[in-house]
Amino acid sequence: MLHPEINFDGLVGPTHGFGGLSFGNLASTQNKAAASNPRAAVLQGIEKMKLVASLGVPQGVLPPHDRPNIPLLRRLGFSGTDERVLYKAWKSDPALLVVASSASAMWAANAATVCPSADSSDNRVHITPANLAYQFHRSRETPTTTRILKRIFAEHSKFVVHEPVPSHTSTGDEGAANHVRLGMDGPGFQIFVCGDGANPDATAFPARQRKRATLAVIRLNRVAPSRCIVLRQNPTAIDAGAFHNDVLCVGSADVLLVHALAYRRPAAELLAEQSSWLNFLEVPTDELCLEDAISSYLFNSQLVPMCSDDGLPTGDLAMIAPTEVRDHPAAFAAAQRLTSSGTRLKHLHFVNLNQSMRNGGGPACLRLRVPVTPAELTAIHPAVILTPQLAETLTTWATRHYRTQLTPDDLADPKLLAESRAALDELTQLLDLGSIYDFQKA
16 A cells, blocks of 8 residues: 655755746746845745644655855856855856856755556566756755765665766756656555657747657656556646646645646546546636736646545545645635535645745645655654755754845855855765765765
8 A cells, every 4th residue: 555655845045046047937027136035945944844744644855955056156167166166257257157056956846756666567666866957056056965865765676776867958858847746555546747749839938848758768667558648738837937837736535626728638537537537627707817827827726636644545535735826725625625525625724935936836836746755664764754854954053054045146255155155065974865966075
C-alpha cells in the first residue's frame, strides 16, 4: 500500500529577490527590481511545511543553492578573489549578477519528475531531475539539485535518481510542474503536459516543456504507456501567463482540478477513459476567467491526502491555497465549491506566501511530491524530514542568518556572500548532508 506521499519543499535562499528573470511569468516581470524580504520568505515557507506536517503528511526539506553563483561568474571570465568576482560582475553586467544570485531553486516542483514504485516497471521510485533548459538562471540549478537528490534518496534498492535529460532548447524539461500523478493504492495514472506539438501555435511566450523531453522522462522513469497520457497546454493559456501546467491544474488521489482553458482540447474529453474512477472537477471561464485563475493561483494550491494521528490515511484531501485565493471573491467562491463538491476534497486552508507569490510561485511550486511506501519512507535520509524540533531549529537558523531587505545592488555586497555561505554551511550540518556546495570543497 502506498503511503500518501512525502512533500519536499525548497527552503528559500538568503538571496531571495525579485529579479524579473522569468519571461512568461507575469508576477515575476511585474515585480522586477522591487526590494525583497528573504527572512519573511523563508519563514513563510517553513510555516507552510509545518501546516502540511500538521495534517499528518510527511514533510521533507530541500536546502537552497549556493548563491551568488561564483563558479558561474568565473566561467564567464571574472577573476580574482570571490569578492573581486562579485564586484567586477556588478560593475560590468549587473543583470548577470542578478542571474547568478537567483534563489529560484526554492520552487521544488521544478526540481524533478517522480514515478512511484507502484507505477514503474522495476518497482523502484524513479526520479529524473529537470534540466530547466529554457532559462539561463534556472539551468544552473541542475547539477546541485541532482547531487542533493542523490544524497537524500541514496538507497539504490528502492530509489533511482537519473541524470537529467540532455539540456537543449528542443529537450527542455521543467519537472513536476508539468506532471500530475493520480491514484490511491497500487498502480496509478500519470498526466504529463508539454507546451509544444507537431504544429505548435504561435504564442507570445515560448513553451517551456518540450514533448521530446516529456517522452524521455517517461522512458527514464519506466512508466508504462498504458498508465499515462501526454496532454498539450493551451497556447492561449501560455500567453495569459500559465507558463507551467500547475498554474491551471492540480490533482491528487482520485481528484483532478482543471481550468476549462488549461489544454488545447477539453480535458474531460482527453481523460474520458479514466471517468469510471476519476473525480474530474472543472472550473469554467464564467466562474473564474483565465486571467483571474492565473493571478489568484487557485490551481497552484496543494492537494494533500490527510492522515490520522497514527499515520494512516483518512481518505480525505485538503486544499492548501495561497491567501490570494481567499482575498479574490471569484477564486474564493470556486475554492469553496470545489471543497464541498462531494468528493474526498473536503478541507480548505490558506497560507501567506506573498514573497514567493510576487515571483509567481504558489504552494504547489514550492514542493515536490514523492509517493512512497512505508518501507521507502524509512529509507529516505532521515535528517531532512521535518519534525517539530527541526521546524523550530530552522526558524531560529533563518532568523539569525537572513536579511529583512534585499535590493539588486545588495547582491554585490561581499558581506551577503559571507552571510549566505555561513548559513548554508550550518544548514548542511543541521540536515546531515555533508559537503554539497562547491565552497565547502575548496
